[in-house]
Amino acid sequence: MKGFDLLAILLNPGFSAMLLHGIGMTFVIAIGSWVLAMSLGILLLAVRLLPLGHIGSRIAEGVVAAYISYHRNVPTLVQLMLWYFGISSLFPDAMQEWLSDHSGEAIFAIVGLGLCQAAYFSEDLRSGLRSVSPGQEEAARALGHGYVGTMRFVLMPQAFRNALPALVNHTVSLFKNSSLAMAIGVAELTHAVKEVESESFRTFETYLIATILYLACSLLMMAAGAALSRRATLAGAR
Amino acid sequence: MLQGAISIISENWLLLLVGQYPNGPLGGIAATLMLSVLGIVLAFPLSVLIALARISRWRLLRAPATALVYLVRGVPLLMIIFWVYFLFPLLLGANVPGFATMVCTLVIYEGAFLSEVVRAGIQSLPAGQMDAARALGHSYPRAMRYVILPQALYNMLPAILSQFISTIKETTLGYVINVPELTFAASQINNRLLTKPFEVFLILALTYYVVCFGLTAAATWLERRIATRRAGPGAAPLAIMETAG
Numbered sequence: 191m192k193g194f195d196l197l198a199i200l201l202n203p204g205f206s207a208m209l210l211h212g213i214g215m216t217f218v219i220a221i222g223s224w225v226l227a228m229s230l231g232i233l234l235l236a237v238r239l240l241p242l243g244h245i246g247s248r249i250a251e252g253v254v255a256a257y258i259s260y261h262r263n264v265p266t267l268v269q270l271m272l273w274y275f276g277i278s279s280l281f282p283d284a285m286q287e288w289l290s291d292h293s294g295e296a297i298f299a300i301v302g303l304g305l306c307q308a309a310y311f312s313e314d315l316r317s318g319l320r321s322v323s324p325g326q327e328e329a330a331r332a333l334g335h336g337y338v339g340t341m342r343f344v345l346m347p348q349a350f351r352n353a354l355p356a357l358v359n360h361t362v363s364l365f366k367n368s369s370l371a372m373a374i375g376v377a378e379l380t381h382a383v384k385e386v387e388s389e390s391f392r393t394f395e396t397y398l399i400a401t402i403l404y405l406a407c408s409l410l411m412m413a414a415g416a417a418l419s420r421r422a423t424l425a426g427a428r
Numbered sequence: 429m430l431q432g433a434i435s436i437i438s439e440n441w442l443l444l445l446v447g448q449y450p451n452g453p454l455g456g457i458a459a460t461l462m463l464s465v466l467g468i469v470l471a472f473p474l475s476v477l478i479a480l481a482r483i484s485r486w487r488l489l490r491a492p493a494t495a496l497v498y499l500v501r502g503v504p505l506l507m508i509i510f511w512v513y514f515l516f517p518l519l520l521g522a523n524v525p526g527f528a529t530m531v532c533t534l535v536i537y538e539g540a541f542l543s544e545v546v547r548a549g550i551q552s553l554p555a556g557q558m559d560a561a562r563a564l565g566h567s568y569p570r571a572m573r574y575v576i577l578p579q580a581l582y583n584m585l586p587a588i589l590s591q592f593i594s595t596i597k598e599t600t601l602g603y604v605i606n607v608p609e610l611t612f613a614a615s616q617i618n619n620r621l622l623t624k625p626f627e628v629f630l631i632l633a634l635t636y637y638v639v640c641f642g643l644t645a646a647a648t649w650l651e652r653r654i655a656t657r658r659a660g661p662g663a664a665p666l667a668i669m670e671t672a673g
Contacts, residue, residue, distance in 0.1 A: 263640035264633045265597035268611060275618065276629035362502075369504035373604055380506050393514050401503055401511070408502035 199395050205386045212382025213403060219299050219368040219378055224361060226304030231311030234258070238316070241337070254312075261309035267370050270302040274374040299371035299378075303364065310360045318353030319345060351422040358415030362408050369404075379403065433627040440617050444635070447608045453527070455608030457635065463527070463602065463609060464595040467534030468542075472588075474535060475542035480572065482547055493543075500540035505601055509533045513605055526607040530599065538595055545587045549580035583658070586651040593643045597636070610635065 199205050234257065237250050261269065274295060278286060289297065322345055330344040350357075372381035383400040387393050437444075447455015454462065481493035500508065512533045516524045524532075553576060561571035581588075603611040614632040618625055 259641065259644075260633075260637060263593075263644060264636045265600040265611070267600040267603065268629070268633050268636055271611070271615070272626075272629040272633050276626035279625045366502075366504040369506045370601075372506070380504065380510075383507075383510075397507065397511055397514065401507055404504060404507060405499065405502040409498065412498075412502070 194394065195392070196395050196399070199386065199390060199392055199399060202390070205390060208382045208386055209379070209399065209403075212377060212379040215296070215376060215378040215382075216365075216368050219296065219303065219371050219376065220365045222300040223303035223307060223368070224364055226300060227307035227311050227364065230304065230308035231315060234308060234312040235315050235319070239341075258309040258313060261306045262313075266303065266306050266367050267373055269306050270299060270370055270374055273302040274298045293376075295371070295375045299368070299374060299376045303367055303371070307360060307364045307367075311357065314353040314356040314360060315349055317356070318351070319349035321352050322348045354415065354419050354422055358411065358418070361415070362411050365407060365411065366404070429627065432624050433631060436617065436621070436624060436627055436631060440613075443613050443617065444610065444631075447613055453608050455610075456613045457610050457639070459527070459608055460596060460599050460610040461639075463530055463534065463599040463607070464592060466531050467538055467595050467599070468588075468592045470531070470535045471538035471542055474539035475546050476577070478539060478543035479546035479550060482543065483550060497540045497543060500537055505533070505537055505598055506604060508537055509601055509605060512536070526602065526605050529605060530602040530607045530609075534595060534598065537598070538591065541594075542588065542591050545584055545591060546580065549584035549587070550576055552583070553580055583654065585654060586647045589643065589647040589650060593640050593647070596640060596643070600636075 199209075234254050238247075238254050240247065240250060242250055278289065278294065278298065281289070286294075288294075326344055326348065327340055330340040335344065368378060369380040371378050372384070375381075379400055383396050387396040390396065443456060445456045446458045447453060449455065449458070453459075478493050478497065481489040482497065484490050484493075509529070513524075513529050516529060516532060557575055557579065558571055561575040562568070566575065599607075599609055600611045602609050603615065606612065611632065614628055618628040621628065
């Protein structure tokens with residue numbers, strides 16, 4: 191084994207470019223799937239809350255519950271593999287070709303991770319909404335807000351505040367899960383690490399750099415989440 | 429499509445169930461379950477120790493335990509697998525098979541996550557429990573051992589069970605270092621057939637779904653039962669429904 195030398199990786203333009211490109215891709219995947227997951231999570235919750243009548247809302251409830259149950263009980267890696275190897279094979283040939291020309295693996299990673307995490311976000315928001323006391327809704331309605339206004343201005347802000355710690359935790363795990371995209375060939379940070387490692391033979395240094403990068407991002411997110419929660423509690427206490 | 433799926437199952441059910449065993453290493457669902465059970469069983473004592481260190485009065489115990497928990501929580505499981513895969517053979521000076529690598533990784537990872545569960549369980553008990561035990565003359569370790577931990581762990585059983593379900597889902601990452609478990613078996617089948625990827629991975633997903641959904645249902649049942657017992661015989665059933673909701 192060669193002596194410990196971090197700079198041999200960091201100062202090598204090839205290796206540092208690969209790692210930088212990797213972390214960029216990790217952020218693209220994480221942010222893309224976060225946006226998808228949050229929008230879909232809110233949409234799923236909205237579908238559950240829609241006044242669709244007795245039978246309509248039972249069907250909507252069943253569909254959303256099945257969606258959430260599937261995405262929470264099947265491993266994320268398996269969901270990604272099903273998208274990338276399985277579902278993509280059902281697409282028409284022209285679309286498959288377009289996808290393989292336009293880094294389809296990254297698109298599938300964003301879609302797979304986003305759809306999976308939407309289930310968690312939706313459940314977080316739902317339990318956040320459930321812990322808002324019923325008096326809030328009655329008061330808002332009594333003050334003349336319609337259904338949408340009550341949701342938009344009174345209930346959802348409180349639901350988000352209640353759900354904040356869980357949402358932050360799941361955001362961190364979404365960021366960490368972006369590493370699973372390497373298994374379907376996305377050139378994100380973990381993938382770049384394996385490449386740099388096999389070219390430089392400096393396993394320890396390469397892993398150390400990647401670990402520090404991941405850890406720094408996760409801790410920053412946790413700290414930001416804690417700061418947000420503190421502000422939200424203060425605002426609530428006023 | 430359904431016919432394709434049925435023929436895949438009828439031709440490969442043994443591979444999906446036990447892998448190449450007895451002619452090769454144990455694989456399939458059997459290996460997945462064994463990995464998860466070993467992982468959580470070995471992680472449990474470690475997690476209690478980490479939790480006790482994290483709530484200790486001595487900084488010398490508290491600081492490293494806290495650092496370990498944050499380190500593991502902040503790094504993807506895949507990175508930890510690579511670290512173990514790389515470091516353990518170096519430290520032990522011997523070859524470590526993939527199965528053992530995966531078990532070690534799970535013990536570290538689950539140990540840290542489970543320790544947060546155990547810590548929450550200990551801290552959610554009323555402070556009076558510890559005070560009463562100390563007032564009765566128990567030392568701190570004895571009060572922990574005989575009064576606090578039994579109650580905390582009982583209350584935490586559903587959370588421990590859902591950690592077990594996460595562990596089952598995490599064993600899939602063994603696929604990346606070629607540990608012969610369920611996902612690995614499915615990708616072997618897929619590589620052999622080449623023409624039915626959708627069916628193969630759908631079967632894989634549904635298999636995980638059945639196992640994890642069953643356990644989730646068990647966790648919910650357990651949670652309800654514990655809530656009933658905690659509420660005591662006098663409590664109205666209404667209180668149970670609220671917690672189970």
